Amino acid sequence: MIDSHVHLDDAKFDYDRENLIENLKEHGLDRVYNIGADLKSSIASVELADKYEIIKAVIGIHPHAASEYNQEVEDKLIELAKNENVRAIGEIGLDYYYDNSPRDIQVQVFKKQIELANKLKLPIVVHSREAAKETFDIISSYKEKYKDLKFLIHCFSQSVEMMREYVKMGCYIALGGVVTFKNSKVPKEVAKEVPLENLLLETDCPYLAPEPMRGKRNEPMFIKYSAQKIAEIRGISLEELLKATDENTRRFYND
Numbered sequence: 001m002i003d004s005h006v007h008l009d010d011a012k013f014d015y016d017r018e019n020l021i022e023n024l025k026e027h028g029l030d031r032v033y034n035i036g037a038d039l040k041s042s043i044a045s046v047e048l049a050d051k052y053e054i055i056k057a058v059i060g061i062h063p064h065a066a067s068e069y070n071q072e073v074e075d076k077l078i079e080l081a082k083n084e085n086v087r088a089i090g091e092i093g094l095d096y097y098y099d100n101s102p103r104d105i106q107v108q109v110f111k112k113q114i115e116l117a118n119k120l121k122l123p124i125v126v127h128s129r130e131a132a133k134e135t136f137d138i139i140s141s142y143k144e145k146y147k148d149l150k151f152l153i154h155c156f157s158q159s160v161e162m163m164r165e166y167v168k169m170g171c172y173i174a175l176g177g178v179v180t181f182k183n184s185k186v187p188k189e190v191a192k193e194v195p196l197e198n199l200l201l202e203t204d205c206p207y208l209a210p211e212p213m214r215g216k217r218n219e220p221m222f223i224k225y226s227a228q229k230i231a232e233i234r235g236i237s238l239e240e241l242l243k244a245t246d247e248n249t250r251r252f253y254n255d
């Protein structure tokens, strides 16, 4: 199994990080991608990837931290990206739910990092919350400009119609614990309808633990619960689902 989105640098893993990472293989994981959200966690992602073979790094500035983006930060990201363990830019995007950074700054910083990813020839991991239309408009304008640029919409929480529009542009869709929640009607519909070749699995750990672990600290091994649920929704075997999602993840990250 592959987990396309983890935050193992998070403080919630401070007391058992090493042990947990060393046990990933035993729990059936063969790759996890540690995602940065600001400069500090981007550096931590690269350090983890340098230390552990099973981890690859994704670096970038989350919309929450967009206000801290400047030329110096961008130069540091460029420097970090020289490390071959860095597989993508992310998570970047728009978050109009928390509005931790002003919206015009979020848009500006999202666009700057898309340009950066294009320059570095790296795929992009997108975070989008309460900003479905704005995110879509920005991504589709860049897909027109740079056809080869790859986008993954992480923790996809939009409608089936929006999913279809993203798929039409060749974007990837990542689903996680939310599909196992009782009242998640729309994510379940997306899990059923998304073309298998566009689908990735993720935990977003330590956040969003799936049922039956809901409310606990999420861990990469809990990805099996979301995988089982999605296989069940699609009426395919777990093996068939994992074969496809693992291949998709490697293809997306060029790994």
Ligand code: NI
Binding pocket: 005, 007, 035, 091, 204
């Ligand atoms: Ni995340």
